[in-house]
Amino acid sequence: MKLIIAGSTGYVGTELVRQALAHPAFTSVLALGRRETPIPPNLSSGVDQSKLKSVVVDDFENYSDDAKKQLAGADACIWTIALTPGKYRSVPPDQGAKICRDYAAYGIETMSNLPRAEGSKPFRFVYFSGSGSERDPAKKPLIMGEYFVLRGDAENRILGYAQKNPGKVEACIAKPGMILSPEKHGVLIHAAIGLGSMVLGFGKIDVRVLVAGLLGQVVDGFEKDTLAPADLERLGKERWEKTKAGGN
Template sequence: MKVLILGATGLVGRNALRQALEHGSIETVIAPTRRALPAHPKLDNPVSSDLQALLPEMARRPVDAVICAMGTTIGKAGSKAAFRHVDYVLPVAFAKLARQQGAGAFALVSSPGASLSIPLFYCRTKGEVERDIRAIGFESLTIVRPGMIGGERDEFRLAERMIFPLAALLRPVLPRGLRINPAANIARALVAAVAAALPGERMITSRDLS
């Protein structure tokens, strides 16, 4: 099968890319990125500083499934509009194209705060992307809502550096839903979901990933 991975340079996306390339039933991984990835015999890596500009090229690369691990923060993106472009516009645009080309399975990294009823911009954007991915009509849809994501990021996040050591210390007594979710575990759930492509919708939460 051919799998499209969005967000392959991020913490979860890097893990999903590695696992997908190692997966026996995945023949090709297509990973559009802003900077080139290390070469691999199974990897097709279109590169552009503007990912949306790759959509016409992606129309010539039909896939069987999509893993979307795209995500940023408003601080890193620089504005609400830029954040929405990464977390909503691009995932929905690539999802629509992949579905039109015949993709049957989609796995999305979302957020435990995703909601259309919460006025917070971040939560509402996550709720909107979940809603609109559902509306595209994939035969198999998996939404993953991890809690705190553990792993080595490219960028420094002060809050994580402060909270993670405490969370690790308290792990034995913390409820499963409040434990750190290793990025590799999240990626494993994503890859397994598209490889199995079970009909219907599934929700995977922090309790399932710790």
């Protein structure tokens, strides 16, 4: 199985690359980003690092012929490219919309139309969103409302495209709460994230557990088109326990 990981240098993307390289179902891991993607640290022993192929794209609304050639034949994509709420505030609204919504909408259309082997299953696309996103503009949240409605609009567009192209593409929206990284976050940050998740009601999840669950969904097929925090926790823990036990 050939997997595209869009946004492969972020800490979620790095964990996706790490676990995908160790997963026997993935024969090729295409790391899509604006710069070269390095081999992630702390790989399991015996992992075939040659499965990783770095695909550099300067404009996510205009893929070069070379990039399309490298991405052709892929079976699935996990899209993590977006802005956090804090970073969204620091860019103009039109730029924020491009990064959080337009790039992904163009990505699923471009990738699902690339040449694939005859008889392939539908192209599987995971859009990495957040538990605070809102698909109904009439229910705009009081805090960071523009941002969360934008993310919800992205979800609508991704799911809408899949609905219009049955048999060709399948889409899933992953809506985790706050994500903990044992490598990136120290004890104090973990505590702050835990407190924030309680106050905001978004929940929290270990990035390793989250990634294990998402990769399992890509391999086995989507349980449903929207995975809420509780779904991701359940699916992730099931897969993470198998991974720690030496299975996938």
